[in-house]
Amino acid sequence: MKEGPDIARIAALIGDPARANMLTALMTGKALTATELATEAGITGQTASSHLSKMDEGGLLRVLKQGRHKYFSLANDDVASVLEGLMGLAARSGHLRTRTGPKEASLRKARVCYNHLAGDMGTRMFDSFLERGFLKVSGDALDLTAQGGAFMQGFGVDMAALRSGKAPLCKECLDWSARRSHLAGSLGRAILSRMEELGWAKRTQGSRVVTFSRAGEQKFRSEILAGTG
Amino acid sequence: MKEGPDIARIAALIGDPARANMLTALMTGKALTATELATEAGITGQTASSHLSKMDEGGLLRVLKQGRHKYFSLANDDVASVLEGLMGLAARSGHLRTRTGPKEASLRKARVCYNHLAGDMGTRMFDSFLERGFLKVSGDALDLTAQGGAFMQGFGVDMAALRSGKAPLCKECLDWSARRSHLAGSLGRAILSRMEELGWAKRTQGSRVVTFSRAGEQKFRSEILAGTG
DNA sequence: TTCATAGTTCGACCGTAACCGAAGCATTCG
DNA sequence: CGAATGCTTCGGTTACGGTCGAACTATGAA
16 A cells, blocks of 8 residues: 555645646746736635645745745646646546637647647647657657757757756657647747747737737748648 | 636546545556455445546546446546656655655566556666667657567567557556656557566566566566667 | 735634445345 | 345535635835
């Protein structure tokens, strides 16, 4: 008995509706303050404070205190991955209320998963990078090849800065909608922000939806997918 | 709000200690009866019945009624993956009570993850298969190459039978101890049972530990890893 | 200094859900 | 046919945890 870690503890942590709403809100990748999370979850500040300290203690959150504000974000990509995994289970077996509403549709097409691009366009990009030899899988480790590095640099990503960081460069993350992987890690984050910088795409405020401009989507196809998709 | 599936519902399902114990017990891959699961969780049959029906309804379990017995097993590999993911979070951030006891050590070396080989030896095998060109990753899809198929057939796996099944042949599954992938899917299951059949390894009753015989481990190194590790 | 805002702590309330005893079905065995 | 076993349903108890109001601390602005 009792072999392995205490899984119930952290599952229960995620299992409360208020906390789950907060975590889902944090899947946008942005750090949010306690009050913002409170309103997001539809509870008062006192209750939120209690929830947040519990989740922090449980290692689900990263906390940054700034002046009289306290910013919360997901602790790391693994937390985001587990959340996506849970969404996968819930979407399929859950209530079967996968009635693909308009919001759902855009979520499936392109959304932000914690801090990187997910959804159909995210998995497409991931596939293309593999096919063009920019990424190489060996074991679980996902490595950027030399040509991949060159491509990223040319795309406007400051590779030197990324490499100097301690965060893993490339990671896979499973997609609840497409049931395929997309690119996480610091590179995944950098690519998404570069796309925003270029004006290709815009995150919808307070939502995980990522909307590409017409020109941006065209550019995405020609430069990122490059005819491989 | 309320975009995406109802994550709290199923997280709460996993979040109860009794249910979590049952699910952990089912990670051995064996189907267990309701009473077995009840004793495993330390509760009475009545309570267990209630829990089990809830988890079934939530899509976490597969149920097989046989005579006056009712056998429960995990619904699919995705459920197992999420459980492993939760273990990863709990192990690291949880209680930090990752005091590597003797049981923990053997769990890390070789264990069964739902129905396939995990732990150090599992990830080693996965790496070797990639390196030798038996497996190929493209996107999320993990494909068995022609040589891979030949190897498996030679190893004694009935590939025709596997291919005729509807279950996916190859899948990745993240490892909470090694933080790397190992091979899931119907092929992963087949390989493990073939190893048991050959007498290389034996599952410890009621535990997830997989013990290799001295000869079995030797064979494993020469035939599976083949000098690549 | 005084006021306002962000967050926390305390105490009390209340609902949900886990739990078991007992009784009720269903299946198999003698 | 009983008797035994495996599982479920029902009813009632209990406890844990989410919730908010009110009071408190800390940071920043007027």
